[in-house]
Amino acid sequence: MDGEKVSQQLETVGSPIIADPLITVRDCNVFYGDTHAIRNVTLDIGRNEVISLIGPSGCGKSTFLRCLNRMNDTIDSARVTGEICLDKQDIYDRKVDPVLLRARVGMVFQKPNPFPKSIYENVAYGPRIHGLARSRAELDDIVFSSLDRAGLYGEVKNRMDEPGTALSGGQQQRLCIARTIAVNPEVILMDEPCSALDPIATAKIEDLMEELSENFSIAIVTHSMQQAARVSQRTAYFHLGYLVEVGDTKTVFTNPLHRLTEDYVTGRIG
Amino acid sequence: MTMPDGTSRKTFIRTGAQTRELVEASLGARRRRELRFRLYGILAIFASVAFVVFFGYTIVKAGYPAFSQTFIQLEIGFDPAVVDPDGKRERQSLAGANYKKLVTESLLAIFPEVTDRRAKRALNGLVSSGVVYELRDMVLADPDLIGTSRKIWLPVDDEIDSYFKAASGAAQDAAAGRFKSEELEWIKRLQSQGLLELRFNRIFFTAGDSRDPEMAGILAAAKGSFFMLLVTMLLAFPAGVAAAIYLEEFAPKNRWIDLIEVNINNLAAVPSIIFGLLGLAFFINFLEMPRSAPLVGGLVLALMTLPTIIIASRSAIKAVPPSIRDAALGLGASRVQTVTHHVLPLALPGMLTGAILGMARALGETAPLLMIGMVAFVVDIPQTPLDPSTALPVQIYLWADSPERAFVERTSAAIIVLMLFLLLMNAAAVWLRNRFERRW
Numbered sequence: 001m002d003g004e005k006v007s008q009q010l011e012t013v014g015s016p017i018i019a020d021p022l023i024t025v026r027d028c029n030v031f032y033g034d035t036h037a038i039r040n041v042t043l044d045i046g047r048n049e050v051i052s053l054i055g056p057s058g059c060g061k062s063t064f065l066r067c068l069n070r071m072n073d074t075i076d077s078a079r080v081t082g083e084i085c086l087d088k089q090d091i092y093d094r095k096v097d098p099v100l101l102r103a104r105v106g107m108v109f110q111k112p113n114p115f116p117k118s119i120y121e122n123v124a125y126g127p128r129i130h131g132l133a134r135s136r137a138e139l140d141d142i143v144f145s146s147l148d149r150a151g152l153y154g155e156v157k158n159r160m161d162e163p164g165t166a167l168s169g170g171q172q173q174r175l176c177i178a179r180t181i182a183v184n185p186e187v188i189l190m191d192e193p194c195s196a197l198d199p200i201a202t203a204k205i206e207d208l209m210e211e212l213s214e215n216f217s218i219a220i221v222t223h224s225m226q227q228a229a230r231v232s233q234r235t236a237y238f239h240l241g242y243l244v245e246v247g248d249t250k251t252v253f254t255n256p257l258h259r260l261t262e263d264y265v266t267g268r269i270g
Numbered sequence: 271m272t273m274p275d276g277t278s279r280k281t282f283i284r285t286g287a288q289t290r291e292l293v294e295a296s297l298g299a300r301r302r303r304e305l306r307f308r309l310y311g312i313l314a315i316f317a318s319v320a321f322v323v324f325f326g327y328t329i330v331k332a333g334y335p336a337f338s339q340t341f342i343q344l345e346i347g348f349d350p351a352v353v354d355p356d357g358k359r360e361r362q363s364l365a366g367a368n369y370k371k372l373v374t375e376s377l378l379a380i381f382p383e384v385t386d387r388r389a390k391r392a393l394n395g396l397v398s399s400g401v402v403y404e405l406r407d408m409v410l411a412d413p414d415l416i417g418t419s420r421k422i423w424l425p426v427d428d429e430i431d432s433y434f435k436a437a438s439g440a441a442q443d444a445a446a447g448r449f450k451s452e453e454l455e456w457i458k459r460l461q462s463q464g465l466l467e468l469r470f471n472r473i474f475f476t477a478g479d480s481r482d483p484e485m486a487g488i489l490a491a492a493k494g495s496f497f498m499l500l501v502t503m504l505l506a507f508p509a510g511v512a513a514a515i516y517l518e519e520f521a522p523k524n525r526w527i528d529l530i531e532v533n534i535n536n537l538a539a540v541p542s543i544i545f546g547l548l549g550l551a552f553f554i555n556f557l558e559m560p561r562s563a564p565l566v567g568g569l570v571l572a573l574m575t576l577p578t579i580i581i582a583s584r585s586a587i588k589a590v591p592p593s594i595r596d597a598a599l600g601l602g603a604s605r606v607q608t609v610t611h612h613v614l615p616l617a618l619p620g621m622l623t624g625a626i627l628g629m630a631r632a633l634g635e636t637a638p639l640l641m642i643g644m645v646a647f648v649v650d651i652p653q654t655p656l657d658p659s660t661a662l663p664v665q666i667y668l669w670a671d672s673p674e675r676a677f678v679e680r681t682s683a684a685i686i687v688l689m690l691f692l693l694l695m696n697a698a699a700v701w702l703r704n705r706f707e708r709r710w
Contacts, residue, residue, distance in 0.1 A: 069600070071596065071599065071600065074595070074596075074599060076522070076523050099602050099603070099604050100602070101602075102599065102600060102601065102602035103601075103602035106600065106601070107596075107600035109593060109596055109597065109600070111593055113591075113593035113594060113596065113597040114597075115594065115597060115598075115612060116594075116616065125598075125601065125603075125611075126601040126602065129601070129602065129603050129607055129611075130602060176597070179597075179601065180600070180601070183601060183602060
């Protein structure tokens with residue numbers, strides 16, 4: 001069996017390129033100062049698909065995720081090369097305003113980070129700055145339906161004016177998801193959204209992701225291989241900045257092509 | 271065993287009992303050290319509290335007599351022949367009338383036996399020389415007083431005030447020693463007739479500076495300080511906050527910005543008199559702004575306070591968790607929106623605290639004001655930031671320099687007023703912080 005595995009090469013094996021992608025990444029490199037964090041990554045993300053990015057700590061999967069909505073712009077020393085397109089438009093093009101890009105590509109962070117404002121204001125903030133609601137009633141509709149889609153409405157409907165920070169960790173994370181979908185993005189990036197949550201809250205968010213994938217593309221970074229297996233259709237394995245293997249989640253976990261992937265999913269490294 | 275770097279070491283494992291024994295042996299020393307450390311802390315706190323109490327006690331003890339003043343009740347007859355000899359009630363002639371004569375006459379009514387000129391002059395000296403202005407102002411405010419007679423409480427001379435306040439014993443004997451025997455006789459007679467009385471010293475709070483302690487007040491200095499702080503706050507706070515926001519949120523990280531940062535930190539430590547020199551050279555000599563004006567004082571203090579506010583504001587901005595910025599940026603807020611909607615509201619309490627503490631320091635500043643002429647003797651109450659004025663700490667300095675005994679208590683009283691100002695500002699800082707502080 002060992003003989004069949006690719007073990008040395010660090011070029012991506014599997015199927016990074018797919019038909020009719022929403023996001024295409026070609027030869028992406030990221031540098032933090034002199035550190036080469038992402039090396040020659042080529043990857044497509046399809047429409048309405050959930051793709052998990054897995055790999056040991058420091059392998060660059062979060063960095064890669066943050067390239068997709070240009071959150072790396074906020075880090076002074078970060079430099080991105082290569083081509084990343086959303087709907088065939090290069091997002092690092094001079095003409096692209098990161099503000100519009102981030103309205104189209106939303107993000108949920110590792111630690112729940114609601115604004116220190118009321119629950120209502122947390123969700124209403126995005127639609128408000130982008131001018132998505134023409135009236136107060138419309139804004140109410142957006143806020144309540146977003147909370148509902150995030151599975152939080154029932155729990156908070158009587159406490160809209162309470163601070164978002166007063167919710168439990170799992171509720172806060174769902175509030176952050178509601179806040180993200182209130183802007184109605186095309187893609188949602190999730191950076192280890194469940195790592196600070198207990199299993200019950202995690203299960204709720206995983207259910208939520210399944211529902212959300214009907215309307216959005218989701219890229220999720222996770223340390224939990226069970227989670228990746230449960231929620232995603234495709235899985236990408238990163239190792240030391242290289243994208244080692246991409247494929248159907250089932251294949252990656254049961255019959256990986258690359259030796260490093262096998263070592264990781266069977267628990268020998270990472 | 272073999273270490274990762276290839277060297278070999280003896281495997282070192284103790285039993286549980288051995289470990290416990292060793293830890294127990296070290297416990298006593300650790301506890302003693304902890305107790306000793308706590309004791310030092312308590313001693314330090316105790317020493318500082320003791321100093322504060324001692325300081326407060328001496329200042330209040332020396333200063334509180336200044337809040338009352340001895341007044342003499344005189345029956346003043348506003349004789350038309352003296353006040354308004356022409357009978358036209360013209361302002362100018364009313365203002366120039368001989369009010370001293372009115373006082374002398376009413377005093378002579380109490381002491382009819384005094385006849386010779388020298389004694390009359392001594393008698394006049396019982397009452398503050400400033401009362402003529404008080405009588406003049408009364409007449410100017412209400413000319414119908416002319417021709418009537420009123421019982422009026424007027425401030426006495428500062429020496430008599432000291433004597434009257436020193437209730438008994440050695441202090442009173444010492445105060446009495448400064449009078450001639452006939453003067454002492456008069457005072458005692460006035461006292462027994464109940465014509466002398468300690469009353470609230472409104473003059474201290476309503477007048478400007480004066481050569482006569484009993485006519486001197488701090489209003490001019492307090493208003494000067496107020497105008498100055500107003501100018502300082504209006505200039506330094508917005509400029510400081512804007513600079514801090516730019517440096518923290520927008521500035522590129524390069525050598526120029528580092529240089530600016532280092533210089534801001536250095537400016538915070540520059541002796542304040544240097545800022546006074548700068549104010550003199552730039553605002554007064556170059557821009558030809560008026561001397562002794564609170565506007566210039568405020569400008570100088572704004573320059574002095576600016577680095578403090580920038581530093582405080584920057585640390586307040588740094589304390590805002592980056593996750594809040596990520597959240598806003600991730601939703602598509604622009605950088606300016608992120609700052610104004612999220613970072614600034616969260617940082618504002620810290621910025622305000624820093625600004626108010628900076629202002630409190632500016633309020634107590636004397637040295638730079640000496641350089642721009644705010645050390646002047648100012649009798650008139652300033653009405654605008656352009657009028658010549660002095661400031662509270664400068665007034666304290668001026669009074670502390672005066673030879674008159676009664677200025678001692680007024681100096682301390684002015685210190686009390688300054689301290690109250692400072693306490694008020696610090697209380698405002700605490701209140702603002704609690705009012706706007708949010709948890710995240």
